[in-house]
Amino acid sequence: MPAATPPDQGHAVVVGVDGSHAALNAVRWAAAEAVDRDLPLRIVHAVPRDPGGTADAVLPEAQDVAMIAAESVRVQCVRTIGRPEDVLVRESQRAAMVCIGARPRHAMIEPVIGAVAAALARGAACPVAVIRTRSDGTAHTDGVISVVLTDDVGNDDVVHLAMHEGRLRGRAVRQIDRRADSWVRRFPDVRVETVAAGSGHQYGRDTGAHDDVGLAVVGPADADALPTLAMPTCHPILGYPDCSLLLVPR
Template sequence: MPAWTSVTPSRGPVVVGVDGSRSALNAVTWAVAEAVDRDVPLRIVHALGAEPEPRPGQNYAVSHVLARAEDAAHQADDSVSTEVVTSPGRPGDVLVCESRRASLICVGSHPRPCDESALFGPTVARLAQRAACPVAIIRSRRDGTPQTDGAITVVLSDEPANDDLVRVAMHEGRLRGATVRQIDQRTDSWVRRYPDVHVEIVTDAAGLRSHLDNTESDPRIGLAVVGPADTEALGSLTIPNSHPIHGFPDCSVLVVRG
């Protein structure tokens, strides 16, 4: 069963964009569990840029990028089925096109320069806003390690599609053996449906900060599960922020589309 429903085929591949960077390899490793869980291929995609034909010497470089990504996937889980693809065009355009038949798009996000206020670059922002399927943005720290450890956090609200967010967050908690941190009061039914998932209950961002100050809970957030209403802000989101998920700018992000 897929973790969520979307307008795309439920049996579509999990797509991950790669560019040879450490952050892209972190995205590959994270995406493997999603592909294996759905029993679909992991489709590794490299955008060639605007040129219709590779530049001299580019073929070797591209082959190396794809080989490293495929190797990282099989190191994470040797049972995963992989596809490797190159496509001409800008990365954002290529991945938006790929999203039309994918069950999930995953990309890496490296730390932004200190003199830039935007949290995410234009490719990530474009993909989060225009993709036809859920989008996972896997953050990396400056030392190259993935920013995915810690709780999976989701805000409960009165939005019509909020149940989809909670369902995804709970599924991710089960898949990754992580605590799910729900920021709201309406959590009883979800706790009963997922009795094997450790859940922390807080009412709002202020309550979360107080909760973390007065307990031994791990303050880190590994993944924030957010909805379409948050995607427009991704291109301009800065630190600090007032989003109810405290620490949202520092963690990886999963954008869910109902």
């Protein structure tokens, strides 16, 4: 049986950059995505006005980081005039994925996501990766990949993307079952370990992954709520939304 292809194949994997450390973490993450999908990595730097003949130091630095992260990556560098959120929403129309960086949240009163991520959550036409940077400068992506199983239309696409990321990143995927009629919900007192028959995986096998959630793959309902979410309420993914996020649009 051939390997499952990544969902939502487009013309490129797009990453928005602004010279920040968080953006460079997003470039590293996006470079692996582009190589895995056999697509170019399109590095986009949006500027508010035409700088004339001024050299753009942001793009060469981002290109160098991408080439170090994945030697075989094919890079396209673009500087364009406009607000980053408008530019990246437009780029999403022909992208397999849009990636951006996000700094750590230092206080609960801060918005859950910034203006660019909020605009992409509302209007992107492809999945959006928001790669969170920790206070020490490292990318918050090194834990398990978590996804919620629901009865929502399109949930299979969300889970498909989570499984793809688990294979690509070498991470365990934690599936949280919230389906109304699932066996887990019928028998909440029974501990369940899910293993696909014929996969060669054994019960209790140590995955070697950190228990902390490094990436939450979420569907349209959570993505729609993010721009207006000020104080996170109870969510089945522990650590959400302060981990890195992969938003799957409606």
